[in-house]
Amino acid sequence: MDKTNSLRVVQMLQEYIEENLQTAITLKELADYSGYSPWHIGHMFKEVSGKSPYEYIRLRRLTRAALVMRDENKKVIDVALDFVFDSQEGFTRAFTKEFGISPYKYHKQTPPIKLFLPQKVYDTYRAMYYVYQNEERMVKTMKTVFVQIIERPERKCLIKRGIEAAEYFKYCEEVGCDIWNVLTSVKEALYEPIGMWLPENLRDNGSEYVQGVELPLDYNKAIPDGYELIVLPPCTMMVFQGEPYDDEKFAEAIGEIWKHIDKFNPELYGYKWAPADGPRFQLAPMGYRGYIEARPVKKIS
Structure with missing residues (x-):
């Protein structure tokens, strides 16, 4: 076979x-x-x-x-x-x-534990095959991108740092690809787990890219080995959401959003980029909802 x-x-x-x-x-x-x-x-x-x-x-x-x-x-x-x-x-x-x-x-007590959340093997293979076959391909057409503003309060975040990773695949090489298994188990999560690009003031000699889950400020349960709790400041985020896509085309969907953000001028809407105010973050790519990524901004006085 x-x-x-x-x-x-x-x-x-x-x-x-x-x-x-x-x-x-x-x-x-x-x-x-x-x-x-x-x-x-x-x-x-x-x-x-x-x-x-x-x-x-x-x-x-x-x-x-x-x-x-x-x-x-x-x-x-x-x-x-x-x-x-x-x-x-x-x-x-x-x-x-x-x-x-x-x-x-x-x-x-419901502390964080490492759940067994296996990926579907054939879907994963198709997705990786698509990436390898199309990694040099340029995105030539833009699709509809929905943009909204959200406010994040001051909160804690349970994260696991890498060494020098600036993106997901390098992060997996450094710490493994099963961090989500732990993050998903946290009962007190304010939102779903995220991948984050930390600003300089939050890196603490670790990697730029990390994965984590945001928690209430009063969260005080035991921390799994290799993880840590950090405090994220309140910030304003501009969220970009693309159209639904076939799951194996997630790399192209991410590329489309990045290309859109590169050309996007938030000042037309009364905001400016504020990369030091908080982490840029992405939600897990899921084709049915489109790729979602958020960047920190601040209102122009």
Whole structure:
């Protein structure tokens, strides 16, 4: 089987697993669903995803269980049984081993933990293939870009710094690509996690590009190893949002917005760029909503 077909099959199984996390799933069931033998599916799944089907299912169940305990007032035993664990004791052992905290303590305190949030393997492959095939391509046409002004209050931000990264791919090389797994777990988040380009006064000898999640000023929970809390000043942000796009064309969508911003004159609307006032930030590229990026501005007196 060629690589592309293997990726398609494994993604099909990822989607099947996601829809059935609260029921028993056997290797034979996955094999029957895919049309391949259990041995072949086990080998293919491990080769493509890096984890055996059993390990993958266990990690997804633990992650979904953690989110339920974070957001709902359910007993640990009920969550354990909902996600097909034989007993509360077995669930507690597995949860504690994976996240370093017991489910009971996590339910009470909900500190940031590293969730297992795998990407869909075939969609990721298509997106990266598109980037490699089109990285030298110039954007020749501009699409509609929606612009709005938002106010960000003074707030804390949980971040993980890189070394000298100025963009996402270098940042992944320096610290890994699973930071979102931790940031997404933070119950008190004011907004969704973001990628940020920090101004000089916030870099503290670290990288320009970081990832983080904004939090209330009174946030005081334990900080995961390698992360830190910084305070972001209140600032005015000009937000640019492009048209929806096919997910594998995210690089082109980002390029279109950057090209638009380069030509944009905020003074026509009574503002000027204010890069020292706060971090420029981007939301996770999602094709259905268009690429979204914000730059700090200040009103012209």
